[in-house]
Amino acid sequence: MKITRLATTAPDFDDSLQTLLHWSEDTDAGIEQAVAGILAEVRAHGDAAVLARTAQFDGVQAASVTELEIPRADLQAAFEGLPADQRLALTTASERVRRYHKAQAEACCQGFEFTDAQGNRLGQQVTPLDRVGIYVPGGKAAYPSSVLMNAIPALVAGVPEIIMVVPTPARRDGSSQGSRGERNPLVLAAAYLAGVHRVFTIGGAQAVGALAYGTATIPRVDKITGPGNAYVAAAKRRVFGQVGIDMIAGPSEILVLADGTVDPSWVAMDLFSQAEHDELAQSILLCPDAAYIDAVAAAMERLLPEMPRAAVIRASLEGRGGLIHTRSMEEACDISNRIAPEHLEVSAAQPRQWLPHLRHAGAIFLGAYASESLGDYCAGPNHVLPTSGTARFSSPLGVYDFVKRSSLIDISAQGAQALGPVADTLAQGEGLQAHARSATMRLA
Amino acid sequence: MKITRLATTAPDFDDSLQTLLHWSEDTDAGIEQAVAGILAEVRAHGDAAVLARTAQFDGVQAASVTELEIPRADLQAAFEGLPADQRLALTTASERVRRYHKAQAEACCQGFEFTDAQGNRLGQQVTPLDRVGIYVPGGKAAYPSSVLMNAIPALVAGVPEIIMVVPTPARRDGSSQGSRGERNPLVLAAAYLAGVHRVFTIGGAQAVGALAYGTATIPRVDKITGPGNAYVAAAKRRVFGQVGIDMIAGPSEILVLADGTVDPSWVAMDLFSQAEHDELAQSILLCPDAAYIDAVAAAMERLLPEMPRAAVIRASLEGRGGLIHTRSMEEACDISNRIAPEHLEVSAAQPRQWLPHLRHAGAIFLGAYASESLGDYCAGPNHVLPTSGTARFSSPLGVYDFVKRSSLIDISAQGAQALGPVADTLAQGEGLQAHARSATMRLA
Structure with a gap:
């Protein structure tokens, strides 16, 4: 060698x-253009676009997106059908990952508030995201461990709804053609064990678009995490701003x-x-x-x-x-x-x-x-980590990625008297007189 | 009305x-193309490209980028030359912003470590970024308060070097043509007071490129924060990945x-x-x-x-x-x-x-x-906040934006015996045999 x-x-x-x-x-212009087209389609036509692209790319025909949702009972059956050693390994991993992220939440995701000498109360409120989408690749790189690593920090953060998407492309030989492609039981078992709320068997840019914009059947999420191929990565980059995304690995x-x-x-x-x-x-x-x-x-x-x-x-x-x-x-x-x-x-x-x-x-x-x-x-720690030197400025996926913070600014009557002249002076210095006036109006 | x-x-x-x-x-194709060109130039030609573009866009001629650095003594002089009320207002604001962000650091930026029953020690180390760049707009939207709001959280995080860039375009009437454009004393005073380490009078996409790639004179940073016009925003989007950026507002x-x-x-x-x-x-x-x-x-x-x-x-x-x-x-x-x-x-x-x-x-x-x-x-809280509905998934600029985390995974001999079979089973399930072997090799 x-x-x-x-x-x-x-x-x-x-x-x-x-x-x-x-x-x-590589930023492939062909991929970029295809993804832009798919996203625009999903935004305009919702479920219909998702169905058409899923039939085209995954060979999975379905009459409605509802047919593409895997009922929770099927996830449970996948878990219970696993050999005992796989069930035990998944459970052990899941418990250890959960324990670690709970410790992380304690250390990094606490709100705070303090009161200053003027009686002003200043702080920060930490709240979970409302709804998160997890992308799980299908096919050869289908990793149940990724399901745990993406879902558990979100659940520990308190996210009340996690929507997972995983493509289930039909077998090349046509044996699984129809409304069901090839499903990976370990992936479904991991989703069950972690506590993912809903699973749709869709993938690619159409799945990213459905999560970002929402469709009649698939609810819009606030953040999309999880790995994917070049189409998925390009789609995540494009919907960033509309929703949050994790790092592109x-x-x-x-x-x-x-x-x-x-x-x-x-x-x-x-x-x-x-x-x-x-x-x-x-x-x-x-x-x-x-x-x-x-x-x-x-x-x-x-x-x-x-x-x-x-x-x-x-x-x-x-x-x-x-x-x-x-x-x-x-x-x-x-x-x-x-x-x-x-x-x-x-x-x-x-x-x-x-x-x-x-x-x-x-x-x-x-x-x-x-x-x-x-x-x-x-x-226990997360396996989603910054690559390509980005550890200089970014962190492992964690509970902190599934919460956001709101500053709390509670000003007392006395505080307004003390701070008003400061804001007045600085606002005048920046030429923003309504800012100044808004502060001075509150002076006694 | x-x-x-x-x-x-x-x-x-x-x-x-x-x-x-x-x-x-608006994503303006003309701006995108211009910015891509400027960034490529700065990457290839460093200081020379920065000088050429600064002369072109700001009307500021300089023989070297060193001439465009404002010595710390000038920053101090700007602060000391302010009227007393402005000096007091800036100082009060700076102290309050610092106090708030120190409380924030306590609540959200602590490392942790715990030991499990097998003697494994798991945790996370929190470290500041090495070097941060702050973009401060020149001209009409020159806000000294933004200098404080960007620099202080970075300093509280422990970032050892902060490089500020601020364009100082020459006056239209030509009276300030030459190596010095128009400088805003409140902005320089704020930089002095906050404790910014170096200030260069450059702006636009060329300044973003210089910070992202580094030049002979301007050191490469790990993250760029701060507001700017459409060119600056487009440049920040493009260098993202090479360096971290804050949200585009x-x-x-x-x-x-x-x-x-x-x-x-x-x-x-x-x-x-x-x-x-x-x-x-x-x-x-x-x-x-x-x-x-x-x-x-x-x-x-x-x-x-x-x-x-x-x-x-x-x-x-x-x-x-x-x-x-x-x-x-x-x-x-x-x-x-x-x-x-x-x-x-x-x-x-x-x-x-x-x-x-x-x-x-x-x-x-x-x-x-x-x-x-x-x-x-x-x-006291930061005034850099998520806009356009992105508060659904993102947070005010804070100390947490200027640190990053490294997971710590310290496995005992006993822990390797307990965890090896789990990793083995899951790795085999994912078809990754070297992963499995790496775990089983360590079994006694």
């Missing part, structure tokens, strides 16, 4: 690193910061676990120990043939992977901050020693046992 | 309300919910204070008392001639204002939630009685003395 090797001592290291990291999202990334004390085959497999997502996924190792880097590379060669997704892993690692030899762990931390990775594993004997040096990352995995895959499924 | 009057009892009320609220942002709005107990001339002036911003600003009164609505209308007729900005106020109120007669205060609250206004004044004898009914608003002003203008300048 030919993985890019870099050393920070090389004179052209900065350029090489930039080349390795480079990724630019780029390729998934892992960065392992290794001090050379952890079994190299564990690190090799962690790099694989990112690489197996798709060919654009990025796996990078930063380590000050050249012999250890060789050991990880050797473990990768040894383990690759055992992997069912070996072809994707190889393509991803050869195309976008990197093994970077650093002068020190401190320097490795600096480079990690520059990259601001989605997933950061601190694979070190004393991992917390490095935490104060690490400023930017979606999730930080500490120690030999904290493999990214535990975080992806069941540790 | 001809202001739209509606009554909720009218059969076509819903349609009329929708017509009143309708506002669509629509026209400003006030909604007054009145029970008829407050002096009608106070409410009239509050409606004016919104209307005087520009012709697209929206002022709406909701009230169950028809006689009181008449009294407010009469007060407006009486007060309008006294207002220096009477022409703007009239155009705004006649074009987009509304006086809405409701069946009850409860119904008024429902309509307010549907509108999700930027500013909501509860002009009532017992304003807190209505608070539990109010779900969506940028800022809620409680009681007769809480005029919007106090909130705009000096009450």
Whole structure:
């Protein structure tokens, strides 16, 4: 396997690193135009447009959008029909994710109010969104874990209604042609377990449009979250402002910061676990120990043939992977901050020693046992994380994404006397005399 | 003055309300194209492009971008040169805004960590952004209060470097042609007082590009906030993803919910204070008392001639204002939630009685003395608020906009044994075998 090797001592290291990291999202004019057309159609014709596009793209014929809703009893049946180990795994994951997000809500989503010396009461009220839409991809990238990770923070936030959309394209062989496409029982079970309120088997830009504008059957939501293909991403960008959206994700990334004390085959497999997502996924190792880097590379060669997704892993690692030899762990931390990775594993004997040096990352995995895959499924924290360096300024999906805040401004008669002249002076300075007058009118 | 009057009892009320609220942002293809060109230029040519565009658009000639930086001593001089009342007003406002945002940081920006039964430690680390850019418009809409409202939350968040850009276009008569355009001393004083680190006299798409990509002289930032014209808004949309941005604001709005107990001339002036911003600003009164609505209308007729900005106020109120007669205060609250206004004044004898009914608003002003203008300048809460109904899903600018969160996932040896099988099952269910293996490798 030919993985890019870099050393920070090389004179052209900065350029090489930039080349390795480079990724630019294609904005395809054809997709943009198609999506604009579909959204306009859904806005104008509602259910009829959704039905027509679902028949066209998913091969699913239905007489009404109501037929495309999955009754809650079917979700429950999907859950109860799962093998016991899957049921237990989903339940364990769901409980852990819920517990974590409850702790998060305590820490970050509290309102406040204080009273100042003039008796003014100032604060902020935190309220959940009224209704949220969750997009869940169908087909090969149908991830039940994503259902939990999107729905649970919204439910913990107190959102009273969650509408999930998931396309169920008909099988190519035509065997599922009709009003039912192919449904993924794990996805439906996850929706049941999380407590999603309604599920429609629609997808693509038409589903995003239906959630953003509302139709006769599908209620308009206030925010749409969840991953999707290029059409879904383009549609989410276009409806932003009409509704809230989460971040549009780029390729998934892992960065392992290794001090050379952890079994190299564990690190090799962690790099694989990112690489197996798709060919654009990025796996990078930063380590000050050249012999250890060789050991990880050797473990990768040894383990690759055992992997069912070996072809994707190889393509991803050869195309976008990197093994970077650093002068020190401190320097490795600096480079990690520059990259601001989605997933950061601190694979070190004393991992917390490095935490104060690490400023930017979606999730930080500490120690030999904290493999990214535990975080992806069941540790508790959210697996929807900022990609492509956006951890410099954005955060994991969380309860805070499903609430909003209103400032509370309660001014006493005394407060109006004290603040009126201040507002008057500043408003006059900005040439806004009605603002000034509105303050001075209230002076005794 | 001809202001739209509606009554909720009218059969076509819903349609009329929708017509009143309708506002669509023009996306001007010419502006889009110009902005794309300027951004590409700044990305490719850095300082040189910034200088060329600043000369072209602002009439300011400079040999280097360094010449366009205002030294901190000049900011201090601007502050010290202000009349005493302006200095005091700015200082009072700044202290109150700082105090409020410190309370906000306590309530919403704390990290957390807990340990579960298996000894896993899970939590979240909250860290400030490294560097933030603040856009401050020059010319007629130069608002020193905006400098405070954008800079102070960032500083309270712990952002170590704030770069402000403010265009200083040369006077039309050519008297300020050269390397210095027209500077607004209140804006510079506010920057000094807030503690902005560096100020460059550049503006437009070229300033947004410089902040997003960095140039030899202007450092790249992680987030850009602050209002601007259509070019600035288009540029911010385009660089989003490369850097974070705040919401793109629509026209400003006030909604007054009145029970008829407050002096009608106070409410009239509050409606004016919104209307005087520009012709697209929206002022709406909701009230169950028809006689009181008449009294407010009469007060407006009486007060309008006294207002220096009477022409703007009239155009705004006649074009987009509304006086809405409701069946009850409860119904008024429902309509307010549907509108999700930027500013909501509860002009009532017992304003807190209505608070539990109010779900969506940028800022809620409680009681007769809480005029919007106090909130705009000096009450303490932020005056950058969600517009055009986006309070359904978004929040005032706050300390939370200048921090980001990293999940912390610290798994014990025991935890890996408990969680490994769960991750294994779910990963197999998703067809991701390297994820599964990465978890099972760590089983004893």
